[in-house]
Each structure stands twice: as structure tokens, then as C-alpha cells.
Amino acid sequence: MHAHPTRRELLKAGGVGLLTFTLGGSVVKLSPAEAQAAGVPLAALTREEADTLAALGERLVPGSREAGVVAFVDYQLAASSGDCMLMLQYLGVDPPFTPFYREGLAALNVAARALYKLPFAELQDAPADALVDALAEGKIEGWTGPPPPLFYFVVRNDACDVTYGTEKGFAALGVPYAAHITPPSAWGEPS
Amino acid sequence: MTALPTEKIDAVIVGSGAAGSHFAARLAQAGKRVAILEAGPARENEDLVSSMLWARRLKGSGAPVLETGKDTVGYGFNAGRGVGGSSMHHYAVWPRMHENDFRVKSLYGRSRDWPIGYADLQAYYDRVQDECGIAGEHRMESTRPPGAPYPMPRVPVFEQGRIVGHGFEAMGMKVSPLPLAVTTRAFRGRPQCMWDGWCDAGCPIGALANAQTVHLPQAQAAGATLHPDTEVVRVLTDASGKRATGVEAITKDGQRVKVMADVVVLAAFTIQNPRLLLASATAQHPDGLANASGTLGRFITGHMAVPVFGLHEKETNPGFGASGGQLLNQEHYDDKNAHKAKGAFGSYQWMIAQAMKPNGLLGIASSRPDLRGKALSEFMERASRHMITMTGVVEDEALAENRVTLSARKDAAGVPLASVAHTSSKASNALWDVAAAEGVRVFEAAGAKEAWHANRAPMHIMGGTVMGESAANSVTNSYGQCHDVPNLFIGGAGLFPTSAAVNPTFTLHALSARSVEHLVANWSAAVG
Ligand SMILES: Cc1cc2nc3c(=O)[nH]c(=O)nc-3n(C[C@H](O)[C@H](O)[C@H](O)COP(=O)(O)OP(=O)(O)OC[C@H]3O[C@@H](n4cnc5c(N)ncnc54)[C@H](O)[C@@H]3O)c2cc1C
Ligand code: SF4
Numbered sequence: 001m002h003a004h005p006t007r008r009e010l011l012k013a014g015g016v017g018l019l020t021f022t023l024g025g026s027v028v029k030l031s032p033a034e035a036q037a038a039g040v041p042l043a044a045l046t047r048e049e050a051d052t053l054a055a056l057g058e059r060l061v062p063g064s065r066e067a068g069v070v071a072f073v074d075y076q077l078a079a080s081s082g083d084c085m086l087m088l089q090y091l092g093v094d095p096p097f098t099p100f101y102r103e104g105l106a107a108l109n110v111a112a113r114a115l116y117k118l119p120f121a122e123l124q125d126a127p128a129d130a131l132v133d134a135l136a137e138g139k140i141e142g143w144t145g146p147p148p149p150l151f152y153f154v155v156r157n158d159a160c161d162v163t164y165g166t167e168k169g170f171a172a173l174g175v176p177y178a179a180h181i182t183p184p185s186a187w188g189e190p191s
Numbered sequence: 192m193t194a195l196p197t198e199k200i201d202a203v204i205v206g207s208g209a210a211g212s213h214f215a216a217r218l219a220q221a222g223k224r225v226a227i228l229e230a231g232p233a234r235e236n237e238d239l240v241s242s243m244l245w246a247r248r249l250k251g252s253g254a255p256v257l258e259t260g261k262d263t264v265g266y267g268f269n270a271g272r273g274v275g276g277s278s279m280h281h282y283a284v285w286p287r288m289h290e291n292d293f294r295v296k297s298l299y300g301r302s303r304d305w306p307i308g309y310a311d312l313q314a315y316y317d318r319v320q321d322e323c324g325i326a327g328e329h330r331m332e333s334t335r336p337p338g339a340p341y342p343m344p345r346v347p348v349f350e351q352g353r354i355v356g357h358g359f360e361a362m363g364m365k366v367s368p369l370p371l372a373v374t375t376r377a378f379r380g381r382p383q384c385m386w387d388g389w390c391d392a393g394c395p396i397g398a399l400a401n402a403q404t405v406h407l408p409q410a411q412a413a414g415a416t417l418h419p420d421t422e423v424v425r426v427l428t429d430a431s432g433k434r435a436t437g438v439e440a441i442t443k444d445g446q447r448v449k450v451m452a453d454v455v456v457l458a459a460f461t462i463q464n465p466r467l468l469l470a471s472a473t474a475q476h477p478d479g480l481a482n483a484s485g486t487l488g489r490f491i492t493g494h495m496a497v498p499v500f501g502l503h504e505k506e507t508n509p510g511f512g513a514s515g516g517q518l519l520n521q522e523h524y525d526d527k528n529a530h531k532a533k534g535a536f537g538s539y540q541w542m543i544a545q546a547m548k549p550n551g552l553l554g555i556a557s558s559r560p561d562l563r564g565k566a567l568s569e570f571m572e573r574a575s576r577h578m579i580t581m582t583g584v585v586e587d588e589a590l591a592e593n594r595v596t597l598s599a600r601k602d603a604a605g606v607p608l609a610s611v612a613h614t615s616s617k618a619s620n621a622l623w624d625v626a627a628a629e630g631v632r633v634f635e636a637a638g639a640k641e642a643w644h645a646n647r648a649p650m651h652i653m654g655g656t657v658m659g660e661s662a663a664n665s666v667t668n669s670y671g672q673c674h675d676v677p678n679l680f681i682g683g684a685g686l687f688p689t690s691a692a693v694n695p696t697f698t699l700h701a702l703s704a705r706s707v708e709h710l711v712a713n714w715s716a717a718v719g
Contacts, residue, residue, distance in 0.1 A: 060563045061556075082232065085247045087552060090268040094255045132563065153560055157550070160557075164571060165243050165550030173549060173575045175510055178387045179241035180395045187244050 044077035044098050045070070045105075048119070052105045053155070055121035059132050060152075061159035067169070068186075072162045073101065075189050085187050087157045091150065100146050104155070107145030108135065114142070162186070193416045195440075195448055200224040203438055203452040204415075205423045205467070208276020209696055210682030210703050211458030212406035217707040218454075219413035226450060227415060228440050230422035230459070231273030234403070239393030243551035246392035249273060249280050253422075254602035256462055260593070260614040264493035265649035266462055268552065274419055276460060278401040278696065280393045282515035283372040284542055285325050285400075285697035287316050287336050291525055292538070292691035299527055301536065302589045303490065303688040306660045306669040309336050315701035323400035323700070324378040327370035334367075334521040343375045347386065351507040352517035352544035355579055358637025359520055359543075366518040369542060372400035372697070373513055388546025390514035391553070421448075424604050425471050426455055426679065432475025434719055435679040441604050453718045454710065458682040461491070461652040465595045465685065466609035468656070468666075481656075481673035487666050488595035490654040491613055492690035495623050495647045497539075497583030499630035500558040501639030502574060509547045509555065509578040516581070518543035524692065527586070530625045536618035537586030538692040539626045541633075545580055558645060579639060583626040584650065586692040588616040595655050623647060651695050656685040671706040678717050680706060 042050055050070045057069035076086045077098045088097050108131070112120040116127045123131070134140045138148040145151060163169055166186040170177045201223035204211045211227055219225045230253060238249065249271065256266040271277025291298055293305040317339040327341035345368035348356065356366045373384045373394075384398035397404045411417060420443035427436045427449065437451035457464045465488040469479035479487050520541040523529035527537050549555050555574045562570050593614065597607035615623075627644045634642035659665025662674035671686050673679040682703050684695040691698075710717055 060567070062564060062568050083248055085244045087247070089247065090250070090265070090552060092258055092263065092265075092267060129564070136561070136563070156560065156563065157552075157557070160550045160554070161244055164556060165548070165554075169549065173571060175549065175575050177241075178385075178389075178511075180385075180387065180389055181237065181240045183240050183242040183245055188248075 042070075042074045045074045045101065048109070049102060049105045050074065051121040052109055052119065053101070055128070056105075056108065056132070056155055057159035059128055060156045061163050064159035064163045067162040067166070069159045069162050071189070072187050073158050075187065077101065079188065083188060087161070088154050091154065093146070100154070104145040104151040107140075107143050111140045111143065193418060195418055195421070195442070195450055196224070196226050196416070199437070199451040199453070200226055201452060202454040202456060203228060203450045204456045204458060205438060206230075206276060206458035206460065206463075207274045207407065207417060208271065208402055208458065208460065209278035210699055211276070211456065212278075212402035212410060213700055213703040214456045214458060214680070214682055214707050215410035215415045216406040216413065217704070217711065219410050219415040221711045225410065225415035226452075227410065227417045228421045228423050228438065228450065229274050229417065229419045231419065233419040234274045234279060236395040236397075239395040241387075241389040241392050243391065243548050243554060246280065249393060254606070254608055257598050257600070257608055257610040258613070259610065260612045262493070262495060262613055262615040262647065263649060264491065264611055264613050264652045266611065266652065269650065269652050270460055270462070274417065275402040275407070279403055280391060281401065281696060282390050282513065283399045283401070283696075284369060284515040284694045285320075285372045286370050286519065286521075286540065286693040287338065288691045288693055288698050289334070289336055289524055289538070291527060292689065295527065295689050299536070303657070303659075305688050306658055306665075311669070312698070312701045312705065313338055315704040316697065319697065319700040319704055323372050323405050324374060324381070325370050325372050325697075326368070326375040328368045332367040332370065332519065333365065334524055341370065343378055346371050346373070346375060346513065346517055348517050349386070349508060349512050349544070350505065351509055351512065351579055354503050354505060354507060354637050355543050355581055355633070356518055358633040358635075361636040362633055364520055364522050364633070366520050366543060369516050369519045371513060371515050373515070374398045384513065386512055388511050388514060388548065390546070391548075391551070422604065423459070423467060424606050426457070426467060426480055428471075428473055428475070428480065428676065432473055433676060435676050454678050454680065456680045456682055460683060461655055461685040462595055462609050462611055464681055464683065465655040466597070466606075469595070469597050470606050476675070481666055481675045481679060483675045484662060484664055484666065486591075486657060486664055488655055489591045489593070490589040490657045490688065491593045491595060491611060492587040492589050492653045492687070493613060493649045494584050494587060494651045494690060494692070495615060495619070496650040497585060497623060497626045497630055498558070498645040498648055499581050499583065499627070499634060499642070500645070501579045501634035501637065501642040502577045503579050503637070503639050504577070506576050507579055509575070509580070512544060512546040514546050516542040516545040530622060533621055533625055534618060535622035535625050536616075537588065537622045539583050539585045539622060540692050541581050541583055541630070543581040545582060547578060547580055549575055579634065579637065581630065581633075583630055584692050584694065585623045585626055586619065587690045588619045589654060589657075589689045590616060593654075651684070651690075653684040653687040653690050653695055656681045657688045658686045659688060670709040671702065672710075672717065678719060680710060682706065
């Protein structure tokens, strides 16, 4: 999986927003949400990182787990830098970007475990929200990842991208998409 | 792919964006043999996918630029890479600079003067607007300096624009149609704009003036060759150090090649031009090429944008219109001391009622980065129908200490990375505060239920290779011709001695038109 095709090949191929995966030796097509549920192998993130990202994304932007925030970030992290669609590339952080996510997600779990003895993804609403508030304000003691408000901003944007920035997302808001060129897929994933 | 020239040609142009394509078109049309070397990939219309996600593939991904200082200039967002450069996904707001912008030092005793005045550029502005097409209404734009009427009818005003326009009027301020290099009717073979708000992703129908729609086709029709994926790493000079002989570049397959030419034009955008010159130091130019004055890299300016937002009870259809906006206000522009009592100096303008998509750095969700969870979902429901917005463009005083230097870190080709230090002056920051407070008041006067402004956002990068009268304190003369190396020309907003408070691209085109006309008329003198 994730043999990244060139942009032009993608455009020729067209697409319907499905990801192609190899599961148990056979090639299957899944939506990002199905892929997540099926435990499809990740290209850049570990399973724990993916679970943490999904939980944080969902808390910041409801609907982003289902919309595929993990599949999006994981796919972009594995893509070649010229094809990257992550907003992080504008924000003065040097590529490669995987360490940014890795360190941020790990720091969040360290904080969750220190405070509540559970990984972030397993927290109840109240403690999880309290930790997200502290993240946004940069007030997590002993934090070792990227600057917490930047990490918050970036993950929130990724979650907004998949939830609101696709044709489906526009439709859910009731906003006409009116494309000149319709995206061949939501975020460049092979169809 | 066209092979790179192996024999000496007349002119090699570094960068295929706004300035590079303009130089290329005029030189090729004057019968010169021209090659354009572009670091990034080829871009076709089919690459301009309407999506704020896909649009990010078009933007900067070259060697990183290191940024320091309190008010970083945001190279990553403000640069472009690939054929057409950032011109290809820019928003085409094209106001003229004002007379006082050229004489800041003589009028106000601070910052710098330009070596030319508005009168020297007027005819070139007129020529560029006729060629590229600008929509506007000069009789309504009372702050516009003298010039020919716009060649296309004004941009339409939609509900969002009407609402904000009323806010300005309620405060006794005037708005006029935004001068936009976008087609309000079929223009020179380009179709009329559809006002769908996708300009940020690049306009695949060609309604917006940029390198792809105007100058690159002219250049190629006149025989100029275009070489994508070819990154220039050094400007070459002869033994005397007084003449450029060509450039060294790296091709996609990693080969180091030389392209020799009588004239070299650097048009690689603001930060990259000084980086290349600094990295091209020789025994004759130990501090960087064309840097005898010590000003190379200095006087970097960046417009600090004022993003203002509001929610109105009426439906505003905020996703539609042009990414650049619908209306303009330049109320206090002509007196840079208008807010002196508040410690502020400079001019600012408002670009009003930009099209906003739900996501992205300039999208609806980013207007309230503090919102999350259910509050964000509710906000998005409302704001995607009721948002109003405008952006202030604030002058940034030119300071010598705001500069590009070379870092100890190098890119894959061994060229030192650019490091940019930028901290705005107190007076520029005070002006930003004045504008931000005014913006919120305008939105309240427009009847917004909620009105707020976001933080400073860097927009447009200028300076670093400033022009001037004297070789002692500037890099080039008023034609962008390097004082120390007369067959080396620079194109782009890096030439601006001061930032002004209007978007830079119309002015950089007017300068390019003037420079290239001078170069063609004085070819032998320049070549030496
Ligand atoms: C989102 C956005 C909106 C904007 N909106 C407006 C607006 O409304 N109005 C306005 O006036 N301006 C606007 N601008 C600014 C406008 O895009 C620039 O002023 C203009 O494109 C600069 O022209 P240029 O030729 O100097 O650089 P560019 O057009 O960026 O072209 C520079 C080219 O040089 C290439 N290059 C760099 N280094 C090398 C190298 N070493 N070798 C070879 N090639 C190299 C780059 O890849 C690039 O293609 C906007 C910019 C952005 C990012
Ligand atoms: S709004 Fe007009 S200029 Fe912008 S992308 Fe659409 S058609 Fe092109």
C-alpha cells in the first residue's frame, strides 16, 4: 500500500474517495473510516499514535474520526514532500513532519498517564476536555513535544480539513462546492 | 522536456513567476534568445484542483527558510514554487502605489525614498493593466493616483460586500470597487470569472492574471524556452567580477549544469534572490555578489495583515466572490502621520469581503482557533452562511536590521539556507493596532452580531535587494540593474525600498516593464 503515484497519474485515474489497502494478501478498497475500523496497517504512525490522534481530533472537531483524520495524516506523512497537503508545511516547521506528530502525541499520552493513569484515547469526557484546554493554553507541566498551542492548532486544522474541507464536508454544512476541477479524491489517496 | 541551451544565449532568467515571465516575454519579443530556469515542477491547468487541501501541493516545498524575530514574514505561506511561482495562486488584488509611498524619507523624515516617483511609473501601470486586465472603476476610487481608466468593468458586489460597505458608510468612510486583475468580461481570449471563490487553488479557466495566463504564453510564442525542475544554485561572474557570465543550476536528475548568457535576470522571489547573491560570493565580491554597499539582504519588509471577522444575521454566502475580495477602502492612506498621536506611522488599506472556504489557514474554521468540540460545530453551521470578513494591509517600516543572511545549514545542493530576521518597528505595530480596532468598529457599524479580529498574519514579502540612486546604499538602480554588476538584473518586490500598504504585484509588473524596456534599449551598454 501507499505506493504514492504522481499527481498526474492520480488525476488521470480519477477517484471516489476510497483507499486501496492490502489486507491478508488481497487488495481491498475502503473508505477512510472503514480503513480505520478494519485496523488497516498504517504507513507512518503507530497504532497507539493513530488512536491518540483519532481521539484528539474527535475532541477538537466532532466528526473528524469518521471523516478519516488518521488516514489523512498518516497518508500525508508518507507522501513525498512535493505532494504534501498538510498545513504544517506553512508553519515554519522543517520536514520531515512525522517527528512533529510523534512527539506531540507521545507528550499528550505522557500527560494523560501522569494525571489520570490512562492513555489519552481512554479518558472520559471531563479529564480529556481538561487536558485539551491545557494543551490549547500551553499549560501542561513537563510537556516535551512541539509547542503545545502549535500542536493544538495543527491537529485542529487537520481535523477541520477532513471534516469540512472535502466535498462531503461542504455538503454537510449545506455549502455548494462549485468546483472548477473536482478533486479526484479527498486528499490524493489512490482510488 | 526542452533541452537546456548548451551555447551562450542572450538572457537567462531565474524563476518563472510574475517578474520572470514578464522579463522573458519582452526580451523574447525583442528577438533575444531567452531561457527561463524554474526550480519547481511544471504546472498545468489540470493541476489546479478546486480544494483547499489539493491547493497545498502548489505551494512552497523548496529548501526551508529559517525565520527569526518577533514578526516573522511567513515565507512558507507567502512563497510559491513551480511554473508560475506564487503568481499562479495569488489573489490578484492590484491597487497602485500612491505618490507618498515613493517619498517616505523626504516627506516624513523616516524609512527610505524610492529612486523614482509615481510619475515615472504611471505609464507602465497603464500599460500593464491594459495587457493583464484589471477590473475597477476609477471614478469611484477617489484615492487612486492618476492613470488610464480600468480596461474592464468593476467587480460585482455580493451580499457580503454590501453589508460591510454599509458599515464603512455608517462610519462616514468610503468604499470603492476593489481593483482586481480578474476578468469581469471576456478579455484578450480569457473567459469571464465565475465568482466561485477558488482563486487560492489557482484558476484553471484563466480568469485571473498571472504568469500562466499572460506572460509565459507570450514568452514561449516568441521562442523563449522554459525549464522546470532546474534549480539555480549560483550566479557566475568573469575574472574581473564586473560581469555575470551565466548561472549554475541543478537539474531534476541531479546534474550540475551551466547556462551561459550575456544578461542574467534574477526573479526567484524576495528571499531567494538575496540568498543566491549572498551564496555567489567570489574573491571580488567577498560579501556576496552585488553587495559592495553592504545593503544586500537588508530592508526586508512584510505586510502584517489584519484579519477581521464578523457574524451577520443576514445570509452572506461567504464562499463566493473572489479570494481577493469585492471592495477597497484607503481612507487615511495619503497621510502616513494620520495616527501619529497613537505612536503609529504608515498607511493601511482594507480589502473587503473575501471569499472564504470552510477550511484552510484563511478559512472560516481558522477565524476562531479557540473554538473546539460542540462550540466549533455550532460556529461552523452559522459562520458558513453568515460570515463577513475583510483584511487590512499595513505598511511595515523598512529597517536595515530586518534582513536575509546565510545560515550555517545547507540544502541538499550545498547552498546555505536563507535565514530571515524580521521584527516590525513600534510605529508599524501601533498602526496595526489602530487598524484592528477600526476594523472591529466597522463590522459593528455594519450590524454584525459578533465582530473580532485575529492576530497579525504576515502577507507579501518585499525588500532585500533594494533599489536606490546611490551605489553606496542600494543594490540596484531604478531599473533593477545591479550597481556592481551591470549585466545582472533583479525583478520582483525585493526591489521595493519601502513596503507601502498596497499589494505588490501590480507595482512589480510596472517596474519590470520599465526595467526590461530600458534593458532592450541599452542592451550593448548593459552587456558591456
Ligand atoms: C496566497 C497568496 C495571495 C496573494 N495575493 C496577492 C494579491 O492579491 N495581490 C498581489 O499583488 N500579490 C499577491 N500575492 C503576492 C504575489 O504572489 C507575489 O507578489 C508575486 O507572485 C511575486 O512575483 P515574483 O516573480 O517575485 O515571484 P513568484 O511569482 O513567486 O515566482 C518566483 C519563482 O522563482 C522560482 N525560484 C525560486 N528559487 C529559484 C532558484 N534557485 N532557481 C530557479 N527558480 C527559483 C520559484 O519556484 C517561483 O516559481 C499573493 C501571494 C500569496 C501566496
Ligand atoms: S473566482 Fe474567478 S478568478 Fe477565482 S478561481 Fe473562480 S473563476 Fe477563477
